[in-house]
Amino acid sequence: MVDKDINSIEEIVPAEEKSTISRRQFITGMGGIGVGIVLGGTLFKGFLLPDEVIAIPASGGYLLVDSKKCQGCNTCMMACSLTHHGVENLSLSRIQIVQDPFACFPDDKMITQCRQCADPKCVSACPTGAMHVDKETGVRTVDTAKCIGCQECVNACELNLSGAGWNFEEKHAQKCDLCLDTPFMDADGGPGGQQACVAVCPTGAISFTTEIPVQTDAGYEVNLRDEGWAALGYPIDDEGKVSPAAAAAASGY
Amino acid sequence: MATGGYVGKILRVDLTARETSVIETEKYTEWGGGHGIGSALFWDLCKDKTVSGRDPGNILTFMTSPLSGTMAPSASGRVEVQGIGTAGYPVNWFTRSNFGGRFGGQLKYAGWDGIALEGKADVPVWLDIINGKVEFRDAADLWGKDTQETQKLIWELKENEEHGWTEIGKTRDSGRTTQKPAIITIGPAGENQSSLGCLVHDAGNAAGQGGFGAVFGSKNLKAISVVGTGSIPVADPAGLLNARIWAKEEYAAAPGQRVEPNGPTFGVDPAPVFLYAKNPDGPMGPQACQGCINGCRARFDTGIANESSCQETSMYKAFDTLAHGEGTDASYIATDLVQKMGVNSYELMQGIGYLYALSKMGVLGKGLEIDTDLDMSRVGEADFAIDLITKISNREDIGEDLADGFVRAAEKWGRLEQDYAIGILDFPYWGYANHGYDPRAETEWGYSSIMGDRDMNEHGFNANFWSVIKHMMAGLEMPVSAEEYAKITTAKMVPYDDDPNMVDYSTENIYSESFAKLVVWQRHYTRFWKQSALYCDFRYPDFTNYNREDNVGITGDGEPKFWNAITGQDITFLDGIELGRRIWTLDNAIWILQGRHRDMVQFASYIYDIPLENSLVGPYYPMAGKVDGQYAYINVLGRSIDRDGFEEWKTHFYNLEGWDPASGWPTRETLESLNLAFVADALTEAEKLGGE
Numbered sequence: 001m002v003d004k005d006i007n008s009i010e011e012i013v014p015a016e017e018k019s020t021i022s023r024r025q026f027i028t029g030m031g032g033i034g035v036g037i038v039l040g041g042t043l044f045k046g047f048l049l050p051d052e053v054i055a056i057p058a059s060g061g062y063l064l065v066d067s068k069k070c071q072g073c074n075t076c077m078m079a080c081s082l083t084h085h086g087v088e089n090l091s092l093s094r095i096q097i098v099q100d101p102f103a104c105f106p107d108d109k110m111i112t113q114c115r116q117c118a119d120p121k122c123v124s125a126c127p128t129g130a131m132h133v134d135k136e137t138g139v140r141t142v143d144t145a146k147c148i149g150c151q152e153c154v155n156a157c158e159l160n161l162s163g164a165g166w167n168f169e170e171k172h173a174q175k176c177d178l179c180l181d182t183p184f185m186d187a188d189g190g191p192g193g194q195q196a197c198v199a200v201c202p203t204g205a206i207s208f209t210t211e212i213p214v215q216t217d218a219g220y221e222v223n224l225r226d227e228g229w230a231a232l233g234y235p236i237d238d239e240g241k242v243s244p245a246a247a248a249a250a251s252g253y
Numbered sequence: 254m255a256t257g258g259y260v261g262k263i264l265r266v267d268l269t270a271r272e273t274s275v276i277e278t279e280k281y282t283e284w285g286g287g288h289g290i291g292s293a294l295f296w297d298l299c300k301d302k303t304v305s306g307r308d309p310g311n312i313l314t315f316m317t318s319p320l321s322g323t324m325a326p327s328a329s330g331r332v333e334v335q336g337i338g339t340a341g342y343p344v345n346w347f348t349r350s351n352f353g354g355r356f357g358g359q360l361k362y363a364g365w366d367g368i369a370l371e372g373k374a375d376v377p378v379w380l381d382i383i384n385g386k387v388e389f390r391d392a393a394d395l396w397g398k399d400t401q402e403t404q405k406l407i408w409e410l411k412e413n414e415e416h417g418w419t420e421i422g423k424t425r426d427s428g429r430t431t432q433k434p435a436i437i438t439i440g441p442a443g444e445n446q447s448s449l450g451c452l453v454h455d456a457g458n459a460a461g462q463g464g465f466g467a468v469f470g471s472k473n474l475k476a477i478s479v480v481g482t483g484s485i486p487v488a489d490p491a492g493l494l495n496a497r498i499w500a501k502e503e504y505a506a507a508p509g510q511r512v513e514p515n516g517p518t519f520g521v522d523p524a525p526v527f528l529y530a531k532n533p534d535g536p537m538g539p540q541a542c543q544g545c546i547n548g549c550r551a552r553f554d555t556g557i558a559n560e561s562s563c564q565e566t567s568m569y570k571a572f573d574t575l576a577h578g579e580g581t582d583a584s585y586i587a588t589d590l591v592q593k594m595g596v597n598s599y600e601l602m603q604g605i606g607y608l609y610a611l612s613k614m615g616v617l618g619k620g621l622e623i624d625t626d627l628d629m630s631r632v633g634e635a636d637f638a639i640d641l642i643t644k645i646s647n648r649e650d651i652g653e654d655l656a657d658g659f660v661r662a663a664e665k666w667g668r669l670e671q672d673y674a675i676g677i678l679d680f681p682y683w684g685y686a687n688h689g690y691d692p693r694a695e696t697e698w699g700y701s702s703i704m705g706d707r708d709m710n711e712h713g714f715n716a717n718f719w720s721v722i723k724h725m726m727a728g729l730e731m732p733v734s735a736e737e738y739a740k741i742t743t744a745k746m747v748p749y750d751d752d753p754n755m756v757d758y759s760t761e762n763i764y765s766e767s768f769a770k771l772v773v774w775q776r777h778y779t780r781f782w783k784q785s786a787l788y789c790d791f792r793y794p795d796f797t798n799y800n801r802e803d804n805v806g807i808t809g810d811g812e813p814k815f816w817n818a819i820t821g822q823d824i825t826f827l828d829g830i831e832l833g834r835r836i837w838t839l840d841n842a843i844w845i846l847q848g849r850h851r852d853m854v855q856f857a858s859y860i861y862d863i864p865l866e867n868s869l870v871g872p873y874y875p876m877a878g879k880v881d882g883q884y885a886y887i888n889v890l891g892r893s894i895d896r897d898g899f900e901e902w903k904t905h906f907y908n909l910e911g912w913d914p915a916s917g918w919p920t921r922e923t924l925e926s927l928n929l930a931f932v933a934d935a936l937t938e939a940e941k942l943g944g945e
Contacts, residue, residue, distance in 0.1 A: 069509060071523055071539035071548040074355070075497075078324040078544065082494060087484035088323045089362060096431045101455035102401055104556040105538040112431075151425070161431060168426040169484060184490035200324065200497050202547050203523055203539060204508030228510035232524040235536040241554075243534050 056123075057138040059116035060191030061178050061210050063095070063198070066224035067109045068240040069205035072099050076197035076206060083185040083196040085170070092169065094176040095197050095206075096161055106240040111205075114163035114176035115219055116140055118212065122164045122175065125156030131164070131173060134180060137191050141177040144170070159219065178208070254279060255364075257488040257820040258319025259286075263294070264365045264387060266380065268472050269309060269372030271389045278366045285829075286318030286366070288349060288784035289836040291335040294369050295347065296839060296932075299337075302347065302846045306339035306464060307446060307471035309373035315360070315437075315477075316367035318787040322358030322485050322543070324493060325815035326500050327519070327792035329544025332357040332437075332460075333784055338707075339448040339464030339471075340600070342660040342684025343853075346706035347843045349784065350460035352437070352452065353542035356479065357787070359435035363481025374473035379407070379438075382479040384428060392475035399593040400440045400453040407478050408433055428482025438476035439469045440595030441646040446470040447656045449645055451595045457550060457560025458542070461597040462685065462707050464658075488821030496814050504798055504807045505546045512800055513732060514723035516716025517549075519795035519807050525551040526791075528567035529588075530580025533558075542789070549791055558589040563791075564689075565591060565598040569638055572605060576633025587638035594646045599708065603679045603686035604659040605632065605641070608651075610677040616668075623666055625651040660684035676859035683707060690715050692856055693865040694874040694889040696763045700772045703854055704906060706844060711779050713794045714756065714771070717742075718868075720797070721875040721886050732799045735877040735884040742796040745809045746774045747827045758889050759878035764898035769905035774830070780840070781833030782812045835927045838910070838919055842932045845941050851917035854903060856894060864893045913943025920945050 077093035085092050095113040120140045122131045130146035131153045133139070142153075142164075153164040153173050164175040179189025179196055187194040191210060198206045204224060213220040225236040235242045254277075255261040263276040281290045291314040295302075299312040313336035320328040330353045338348040360368070363384050377392035395403050411419070411434060420429050436454060443450030443466025450466020451459040469475070487493055506512040506522040515521050523539050526549045533553055540560055541548025550562040558566070569587035573580055591598045611617035612629035619626060627650070631637035644652035654662045660680050663669045672678040679687040682702040688710060692699020695718060701709040717738060724731050733741070739756050746755060754767035755774070762768055782788050795806030809826045817823055841849070868874040868890065878887035907914040911923030920943040924933040936942040 068538055071541040071545070073330075073541040073545045073548060074358075074543050075324050075545075078322075078329070079494060079497070081484070082324060082487060082490045085484070086490040087486055089482070089484040090358070090432055091362070091428060091430045091482040092484070098431050100433070101457075101540075101552070101560060102405070102556060103552070105536060105552045105554050108538065108540075108552045108559075166425060166429065168428055168482070171426065185494055186491050196494060200494070200501065202501065202505065202508060202541075202545070224509075226509070228507075231511040232509070232522055232539075233532075234538060240536055240538065243536055245534050 056133050058118060058212055059139050059178075060137040061139070061208055062116050062213055062220055063113045063176065063178070063195065064207045064209055064213060064220045064222045064224070065111040065113055066205045066222055067111045068106045068223075068235070069203050069225050069229065070097060070109050070111060071203050071205070072097060072109055073202065075200050075202065079196040079200045083179060083182040083189075084174075086184040089169075092167060092174075094163070094165065094174060098161065110161075111221070112159055112161040112163065112219070114140070115159070115215065116176075116178070118215075121156040121158055122153035125152040127152060131175075134177075137178075137180060139177050139180050139190060140175065141180060142173050142175060144172040144174075147172040149173070255486050257486060257822070258323065260361050260364050260366055260483065260485060262365055263290075263367045263369060264382070265298075265369045265371075266387070267372045268370060268374040268378070268474060271374070271378075273387045276369070284836065285781060285785040285832055286320070287316045287333040287351075287787045288335065288780060289832065290314075290367060290785070291316040291333055291349070292836055292839050292843070294367075295335060296843065298369055298371065302337075302843055303848075304337065306337040306345045306468050308337075309472065310371070311337045311468060311471075313370040313465065313468050313472075314367060317357040317361055318785060319820050320786055320788075320815060322361040323487060323819055324497050324544050325819060326497060326505075326544060326546035326811075327542075327789040328787055328815065330354055330357060330542030331787040331789055332360070333787060334452065334460045334463075334465055336465065336468055339446070339467040340462065340597075340658050340685065341464075341707065342658065342664075342680075344683075344847055344849075345464070346683065346847060346849075347840070348463040348706045350452075350463045350465060351784065351787070352454055352458040352460040353789065354435065354454045354458035355432075355543045356435040356437055356454050356458075358543045359432065359479045359481050361481065361485050362483050363479050364483050365479075368477070370472065370474065373471065377473045377475050379476040379478065380474065382477065382481075384481050384483060395475045396444060397441065400438050400595050401456070401593050403438045403440075403476055404436045404455070407436055407476065430480060430482050432480065434478045434480035436476050436478045438595075439466045440593060442466055442594055442596045443470045444475070445646065445648040445656070447596075447645055447648060447652070448658045449597045449600050449655065451597050453592060453595045455560060456552075457558075457562065457565075457592055459592070459595070462599060462710065464597075466595050487819050489818045492818040493815065496818050500546065500807060500811060504795065504800060504811070506800060514720065514727065514729070515797070515799055516719030516723075517712045517791040518716050518798060519546065519792045519811070520798040520800040521547060523547040523549075525549060526562045526566075528563060528570060529584050530570045530574045531584070533585065545789070546792060558585045558592070561588045561592060564602070568598040568602045569605075569633075572609070572633040574633070583633065583635040583638065586635040587642070590639060590642050594642050596642055596645060599686045599688065600658060601642070601645075604655070607659055607663075607672070607678050623651075623654075627651060658684055659686075670858070673857045673859055674862070676863045678857070681857045681860050689869045690718070691865050691868075692860050693893050694868065695876065696758060696768065696894070697771055697775060699856065699860070699894070700768075700902070700906075701775055703856060704772065704776065706840075709779075710790065711775065711783065712790055713775060713778070713796070716796070718874070718876060722870055722873065725873065725875070726870075731886070733797055733804050735886045737804065738797055739877050739884045741805050745794070745796060746771070747809075747830060749774055754879070756877050757879045757884070758876035759880070759887060760892055762879065764895065764902040766905040766909070769902055769909055772906060773909045776837050777830045777833035779833070780837045781829045785833070785836060786812065786816055786829065788812060835929065838924065838927055838929060839932060841912075841919065842929075842936060845918055845936060846939055849917065851903065851907070851915065854917065856899075860894050861896050861899075862893060864891050866890055913945075916941075916943055918943035
């Protein structure tokens with residue numbers, strides 16, 4: 001895999017294309033064109049210059065989650081560790097569900113999954129190129145052979161629960177690779193293939209898309225609830241505030 | 254050694270000495286997991302099996318299975334609890350309960366297949382398990398707290414409980430997790446050693462029946478907290494994933510969609526099971542135990558009665574409706590309170606009915622023969638529920654009389670025989686509350702309970718009752734005829750699958766050998782696949798599954814498929830059932846040492862003398878049964894159990910088990926055929942071996 005991967009941003013973008021995109025453009029406007037932008041090398045230097053803005057490919061896919069549809073069974077987490085590592089271990093899962101059994105719905109669950117950021121801070125932060133962008137798929141992932149264990153990627157992730165994690169059993173960083181490298185899964189993974197978490201989720205609370213989602217502070221948290229869900233008595237409005245009885249009546253079931 | 258689903262160690266805890274030691278799981282894997290290992294551990298570790306449940310010599314086990322903490326569907330989250338109970342009459346049998354949630358997974362991630370508790374701490378303690386590190390911690394600040402407060406306080410004690418990766422050791426490689434420690438705890442009822450005391454985990458998981466809360470209380474053990482970051486080895490990871498996807502695609506409801514109604518089976522949709530008179534009308538989200546294929550619970554916008562489902566939501570229904578003509582918030586408050594105080598809702602529901610009847614008879618009330626401060630005019634109101642639950646939990650007033658259960662209270666009041674005779678004390682088997690699936694109608698529930706040690710709480714055959722009822726209520730046609738149901742079901746009941754009469758609930762058949770085969774099959778199936786492998790009772794067995802064109806459920810194919818993928822073994826469905834026979838026989842040997850004899854195996858008198866006229870839902874109790882030689886859905890109400898018929902049935906049962914029908918005790922030949930010669934030796938020494 002290493003030979004086809006992007007370990008240095010300089011490798012992939014001709015120098016003459018670098019100066020055409022402003023910082024504002026890459027932050028706000030790049031989703032639709034299928035290309036993500038990052039500041040090549042400048043984060044290490046601590047300052048930004050327009051001519052150092054470099055394009056990198058967008059990820060070939062993204063995981064969307066709906067925590068209001070999640071039943072909290074953690075099957076996705078078990079599928080993740082199983083397919084990547086051949087064992088069951090919630091701590092090795094690259095998708096994390098955090099719950100409080102006593103909290104009020106919808107604040108009882110939080111799902112954190114890697115966003116495959118257009119501007120992947122984990123990739124920028126990696127001093128060795130271990131955290132990189134896969135050339136073929138655009139997936140942000142780890143070349144474990146190059147990982148020196150500094151955990152800069154873990155710290156660089158801006159999610160409140162880092163999408164990059166430290167695998168304390170195998171001693172390397174890891175993150176969601178959309179099942180690109182799943183030695184314990186028969187089906188092909190990655191964009192265009194199977195994602196274990198999507199395949200096993202009992203309620204359909206995780207979905208895969210090739211379109212870059214709108215990014216908010218909540219991550220790729222979307223509404224995956226339909227009329228069938230309302231018929232079960234659960235709210236289908238975005239906020240999860242409409243009573244199940246009203247939702248069921250509205251569903252026409 | 255960690256291999257194929259087992260993580261290799263069982264934690265032995267001596268509370269008296271405050272010492273822990275390790276039992277190699279390998280020594281017990283011949284028993285499978287869960288109940289099988291628990292019974293074998295109890296046999297080995299409990300030196301005097303006749304002690305009371307509250308004796309320090311009682312051994313209490315918590316066992317997982319190789320499937321716990323894995324993605325085997327609806328088999329990952331349950332933990333089997335065993336030991337001598339404090340509930341039941343006339344003997345506190347060696348008994349069992351289990352609970353769902355995520356405790357079993359965390360225990361295994363911490364490196365433990367189970368826990369065996371013995372002794373008694375000098376002062377209240379709680380057990381803090383972080384991976385391989387086990388600490389006895391002072392519970393002075395937790396004692397007196399309810400189950401919710403206790404769990405929150407323990408979580409607060411942990412570092413960095415904000416939703417982040419929690420480092421659980423001193424180095425970066427000692428493990429990290431986002432998960433809160435899983436805690437099993439008692440509330441005040443358990444602390445005060447009431448036999449109504451439960452073990453509670455998270456908001457709505459409880460080991461309620463058997464009175465294990467009082468066992469915790471007697472051992473001065475408030476709670477066990479566990480968090481782990483280790484791995485569970487899986488023999489065939491890709492095979493396990495494929496099997497899970499197969500189960501989802503072939504048998505489960507389409508994700509997030511409503512499906513044809515059924516009883517508790519594999520193919521139902523992830524809608525919560527509410528039995529409130531008026532269901533909560535605020536927004537809610539789904540909630541499931543670890544690894545469930547489709548959860549049965551919810552959390553609410555109010556947080557009240559989070560994770561409560563099924564029986565605990567019906568606990569106050571009748572009284573609430575009686576007082577108000579409809580369901581009110583009183584039901585939610587009562588349900589929420591039993592979870593917090595850790596009180597057994599089964600016993601409480603039937604018990605309130607008994608107290609209400611006594612008050613109507615002018616026997617119980619302020620200044621009456623049974624004198625209590627309870628204001629019986631408030632039955633059905635929230636304040637009555639709060640008052641009664643508080644009195645039980647604190648063992649105050651009538652709570653002191655009820656501390657050994659309602660049946661023993663009736664005995665203490667000198668009312669046992671007369672209240673059984675008129676049927677107001679609805680506790681038909683071993684002093685346990687009627688589950689609602691009355692022995693007179695749903696005979697297998699009664700038979701399995703009385704041949705065992707408690708209200709059996711196994712819904713395998715009961716699922717069809719609910720299926721028919723739900724279709725009746727919705728005005729829908731049943732997807733399968735009674736004939737098809739019987740054919741699909743009995744075909745799965747190996748090794749008795751050549752007998753199509755096993756599920757015939759007609760009065761002519763319920764004393765037959767065929768009906769004994771049904772109960773024997775159920776005892777063996779559940780002892781291994783449900784209580785040892787720990788497949789959830791609410792999803793297995795899956796006889797009929799309406800998501801499939803042929804309506805044939807996953808049972809028989811599913812259970813061994815997941816077991817083998819995880820363990821690397823190659824056992825058949827029947828192999829598991831035969832191991833269940835061995836475990837069931839070992840359990841019976843323990844009961845025999847506690848005093849069990851065929852003559853004691855009797856229902857309360859009203860089961861024989863008063864015909865049953867209503868089910869939970871009215872004057873209908875549909876089960877499969879033969880009319881003029883053809884299966885139909887028949888109404889099994891209007892009958893009682895015939896005493897002589899039941900004796901005939903018991904003889905069939907003992908003969909099928911290979912036990913002496915005169916005493917109900919196993920023979921040496923049977924025990925040796927099950928590789929239980931050591932049990933035969935123990936029964937010989939106790940002069941309780943069955944005659945050949």
